[in-house]
Amino acid sequence: MPRFFMKRATQQLGLTPGTLVHIGEKKIEKVRIRIIDYDETQLEEKEVKTVEEVFPFKDKPTITWINIDGLHDIEVIEKIGRHFGLHPLVLEDIVNTEQRPKLEDFGDHIFVVLKMLYYDKEKNELEAEQVSLIFGLNFVISFQERLGKIFEPLRERIRKGKGRVRKSGADYLAYALIDSIVDNYFVILEQFGERIEDTEQELATNPTQEILQTIRAFKKEMIFLRKSIWPLREVVNLLERGESPLIHESTGIYLRDVYDHTIQIIDAVESYRDMLSGMLDVYLSSISNKMNEVMKVLTIFAAIFIPLTFVAGIYGTNFSFIPELEWQWSYFVFLAVLVLIGISMLAYFRRKKWL
Numbered sequence: 001m002p003r004f005f006m007k008r009a010t011q012q013l014g015l016t017p018g019t020l021v022h023i024g025e026k027k028i029e030k031v032r033i034r035i036i037d038y039d040e041t042q043l044e045e046k047e048v049k050t051v052e053e054v055f056p057f058k059d060k061p062t063i064t065w066i067n068i069d070g071l072h073d074i075e076v077i078e079k080i081g082r083h084f085g086l087h088p089l090v091l092e093d094i095v096n097t098e099q100r101p102k103l104e105d106f107g108d109h110i111f112v113v114l115k116m117l118y119y120d121k122e123k124n125e126l127e128a129e130q131v132s133l134i135f136g137l138n139f140v141i142s143f144q145e146r147l148g149k150i151f152e153p154l155r156e157r158i159r160k161g162k163g164r165v166r167k168s169g170a171d172y173l174a175y176a177l178i179d180s181i182v183d184n185y186f187v188i189l190e191q192f193g194e195r196i197e198d199t200e201q202e203l204a205t206n207p208t209q210e211i212l213q214t215i216r217a218f219k220k221e222m223i224f225l226r227k228s229i230w231p232l233r234e235v236v237n238l239l240e241r242g243e244s245p246l247i248h249e250s251t252g253i254y255l256r257d258v259y260d261h262t263i264q265i266i267d268a269v270e271s272y273r274d275m276l277s278g279m280l281d282v283y284l285s286s287i288s289n290k291m292n293e294v295m296k297v298l299t300i301f302a303a304i305f306i307p308l309t310f311v312a313g314i315y316g317t318n319f320s321f322i323p324e325l326e327w328q329w330s331y332f333v334f335l336a337v338l339v340l341i342g343i344s345m346l347a348y349f350r351r352k353k354w355l
Contacts, residue, residue, distance in 0.1 A: 021076045024097030024130070027146035031070035036158055037062050040167050043159065051079045057139065059086060063170050064139045065158075069147050071095050071130075080141065084109070086134065086242060094143050101231040103238045109136040110246055111175070112235060115228035116150060116181050117188050125315040126188070126221050128228055131181065135174040137246060150184050151177065154219045171251045178236070179258050185229060185265045189272070192221070196275060203279055207286040215279050222273045229269060285324060300354065304345050308338050 033051060037044040039062045048054060057064040068076065069096045071094065081091040090111050090341040093099050104111045112133040120127050132143040154176050157163050165176055196218060203211050239247065247255075264288075315322065315334065349355045 016119070018338075020077060020088075020091055020095050021322065022072045022095045024071070024076060024095075024145065026070075026072045027129070027352055028070040028072075031068065031073045031076050032052070032147065033076075034069075036065040036067075036155065037064060038158060039232070043161075043166075045159070045213050051076045054080070054112045056084050061138065063173060065173055066141045067144070067151070068138065068142070069144050069238050071097065071143060071145055073160065077143075084134070084136075084139075084141065086111075090134070094132045097145060099118050099130060101228070101235050103235045105244050107240075107244075108246075109134055110174075110239075110244060112178070112239075114178065114181050114232065114235070116144070117185060117190055117225070117228060119191055120146075125217075126224055129178075131175060133174055135170045135246065138170055140173045140177070150180055152178050158301075161331050164210055168251070169248060171247045172254070174259065175239075175251055175254050178239075179254070182232070182246075182258055182261050182265070186261075188225075189265065189268050191266075192218075192225075192272060196272060196279075200275070200279055203282060203286075207283050212263070212280075212283055219273070219276050219280075219306070222269060222276060224264075226274060229265055233266060236262050296354070302350055303349075303352065307345070311341070 032047065033054060034058060035045065036055065036059065037057055042062070054066055056202045057066065066080075068080070069075065074095065077091055077095055079086070080086070085108070087106060090104070090106075093111070097319075097348060099113045101115060102113050112135075114131045116129045116131045117127075118129065129145045130143075131150065134141040134143075156166070158165055158213070165172060194271045198220070199211065199214050203215075236255060236259045239316055241261055311334075315325070324334075327333070346355070
């Protein structure tokens with residue numbers, strides 16, 4: 001339930017704006033800081049032990065990517081913010097992992113919040129991680145809640161000098177990070193699509209209570225997906241159409257491509273939501289049809305036995321003078337009449353195609 005409704009920590013109530021309080025789970029024991037500094041001709045990559053080792057990279061003419069894994073160490077966040085001149089409210093948003101995707105332009109740097117999604121096969125559910133990006137003229141700082149592999153292909157491209165990333169500025173690096181997150185959404189949706197198709201086939205053959213629980217779980221996951229992805233369209237649109245000098249015109253073309261991908265993802269999410277609503281209707285219709293079949297069988301049995309019970313009731317009365325009871329073959333005639341009535345009614349029901 002916490003994934004669907006925002007819950008702010010009670011210890012934050014009454015504090016002044018900009019006070020840093022980590023809201024969320026501690027997903028990594030120790031904060032990890034990695035730096036990639038590059039231009040078209042040279043590359044330096046290292047992992048630092050103290051945040052102070054990051055400071056010299058601020059004024060370098062090369063492009064610097066600083067990646068921080070772990071948001072629970074408030075001191076590290078404060079030192080980064082102080083050295084790079086980040087607004088206290090930005091730092092507050094970074095450590096509050098309940099943020100929705102958004103963008104804020106501060107002139108000399110741009111702040112972006114995104115949701116990175118993972119699919120946990122063991123728990124059979126989605127997990128989300130907040131990713132905050134801050135990029136200026138020659139630097140990009142990314143904040144993650146834990147270690148992840150989604151950015152590894154981008155790091156490998158930087159190491160090998162593939163594509164435009166080594167030839168472009170910090171705005172292109174920020175685009176590449178956003179694009180990596182958006183591309184991962186396609187992987188998540190593909191996995192969901194396969195599971196939904198399997199469930200749909202099983203629903204057509206055997207609509208059980210377990211299928212209903214699966215559909216309900218899917219609908220919750222779709223709500224979670226929509227909550228994480230839908231605001232991203234506005235974020236990318238602001239990046240593409242903004243007039244910030246930090247974003248070059250050449251990068252705008254790539255941002256439009258990300259915007260198109262975002263629209264495709266949103267359309268896919270809406271399509272899956274419609275499919276799940278249709279599957280729920282199919283399940284309810286199947287259960288209703290099963291109930292109707294049961295009621296039809298019971299009604300037919302009742303309709304057959306009503307006249308038989310009527311005849312048996314007449315000859316089961318306590319009157320003394322019933323002529324038929326004195327006949328020698330009356331018992332067998334009575335049985336024959338009952339059988340004839342039953343067969344006649346069955347034939348009538350079959351002719352009406354009620355059987």
